[in-house]
Amino acid sequence: MQKNYFDHNATTALDKKVLGVMMPYIEMQQGNPTSQHSFGRHARTAIEEAREQVALAIHAHPSEVIFTSGGTEANNMIVHGAAIKERESTLVRSNIEHPCIARPMEAMKHQGWKQALLNVSQDGVVTKEAYKNITAENVSLVSVMLANNETGAIQDMALLHDFAKEKKALSHTDAVQAFGKVDVRFDELHIDAMTLSSHKIYGPQGVGALILNKRSDIEPLIYGGGQEKNLRSGTENIAAIVGFGKACELISESVKTTSTHTHELQKILEVHLKDLGAVIFSEKVARLNNTTFFAFKDIEGSTLLTALDKKGFAIASGSACSSVNKEPSHVLLAMGIDEDLARGALRISFGQRNSVTEVKDFIETLKKELQTLKQLTAIAA
Ligand SMILES: Cc1ncc(COP(=O)(O)O)c(C=O)c1O
Structure with missing residues (x-):
């Protein structure tokens, strides 16, 4: 049938061109990107090229791209990483966030942090009034998704930016659903952090990124060998990262x-x-x-x-x-x-x-x- x-x-289905660039990194002898020999250097170059492709697609600087295992990890990373920096602070999110923002915030709540919710309107958007209703002072993070995965409703990022600025908090948007469907420009959103996922844009599953501007400082979620600017340790999945980079290039075209x-x-x-x-x-x-x-x-x-x-x-x-x-x-x-x-x-x-x-x-x-x-x-x- x-x-x-x-x-x-x-x-989404993997784009054939994406598969094409990934295959050599699956079939051939891999180098560990931290190794100094030619295999290692080759792997490192591939990752850095992919980082540039991701950055170019969303108008960010390559140094702002932190590769993760997907949107879920990037969202957990920003919630945990921002919270740990400021104990006893309040984490703010909309009440329609994906569970991979909502659940980590709830987990932090059990560990002593506070959580405040921005209620959406009947149409599923966070209005200026909703922000005004947040009275908490010591806010460490405010996270509002760019587009909702269920309704597709697009949120006003200027409101997020203004609120975060007023509270001197980190601003974050989960752009997993918006990226590839609307033009997403990190440089014009004026927010601190943004989450992307590869498999929503015809790239491989199991890879994504947290885009974190240079001024922002968070704690790692995963400790180890210090990869990804010390924020995400673990040997990189080179084929997936290379595929994600290509998918970003193709989607922006x-x-x-x-x-x-x-x-x-x-x-x-x-x-x-x-x-x-x-x-x-x-x-x-x-x-x-x-x-x-x-x-x-x-x-x-x-x-x-x-x-x-x-x-x-x-x-x-x-x-x-x-x-x-x-x-x-x-x-x-x-x-x-x-x-x-x-x-x-x-x-x-x-x-x-x-x-x-x-x-x-x-x-x-x-x-x-x-x-x-x-x-x-x-x-x-
Ligand atoms: C809005 C949103 N954020 C995050 C995720 C999780 O991304 P990933 O599947 O890459 O972990 C999804 C996946 O459905 C999503 O729709």
């Missing part, structure tokens, strides 16, 4: 065309979804051009997801990491969405290879599946 992949916010393409698909999809009676979350605010988070009243999301999967359409319910969790999306609950409607939430996230034909096929299949489910509900009632 034809398989249509509409879950690019969860992960294609971000505009990809985003125009996915926007076309998104528009077609949403017109039909609304005709069928769907509620689209964060519809009224600036959103990623590839992401549609929606629900049908009285239709259980996971039932519809399974039915569509059987027909060859891969979509998500809420965030990838919580799809095993039957609880309604924490993002929708934070937005004040009714629990029953939230349980129906499904996410479609388009990517480079999706086509108009696929979207039209999807609509037709969706219509049929909705009809079947409604009939079943009527019989059961």
Whole structure:
């Protein structure tokens, strides 16, 4: 059966050009980048070239790029690293952050730090009022994601910057979902730290970066041999880093065309979804051009997801990491969405290879599946 992949916010397929540059670092004798012989120097050069590619793609300086095992580690690194610098401080985050920001902050709370939450509006954005409601004085870190993985809602980074400046705190944004879908310029965001992940931009899984400006000083999360400016010890995954560098180069060349393409698909999809009676979350605010988070009243999301999967359409319910969790999306609950409607939430996230034909096929299949489910509900009632 034809398989249509509409879950690019969860992960993307490795670009063939990325695989091409990675292969020599998988097949050949590797050097340890810390070794002084030619094998080691070759590995070191490959890593430094990748660092330049990442920096170029987001308009940062190569010295600001710290390679990690992915977005999760980079987020843990900034939370832990900023907190340890200032004991008894307050960590501030929005109430729609990914668990890899929320959970480390909660863990720090158990160890004596304080946490303050920025509540989002009904549309899923952090407003100026939300920042004003934070009364804590000794704030060490404030973290607000650039784009939400579920709704795609884009946050105002100027508000984050102003608040952090006022509190003399480190500012951080999780740009894992925004990078590759909108133009992300670290130099223009005026914030201290930013998280990236490779597998959301057609690069390999298991690699990412924390971008940390030169003025910021944090404690390491992983201690050891002192790699990555002493902030992330451990022998580097050279093939993955090289692949991530290439993926960054390719995505900065294609971000505009990809985003125009996915926007076309998104528009077609949403017109039909609304005709069928769907509620689209964060519809009224600036959103990623590839992401549609929606629900049908009285239709259980996971039932519809399974039915569509059987027909060859891969979509998500809420965030990838919580799809095993039957609880309604924490993002929708934070937005004040009714629990029953939230349980129906499904996410479609388009990517480079999706086509108009696929979207039209999807609509037709969706219509049929909705009809079947409604009939079943009527019989059961
Ligand atoms: C917003 C956001 N942050 C962080 C992550 C984690 O990134 P990684 O999978 O590279 O650990 C994800 C992954 O879904 C995400 O959507």
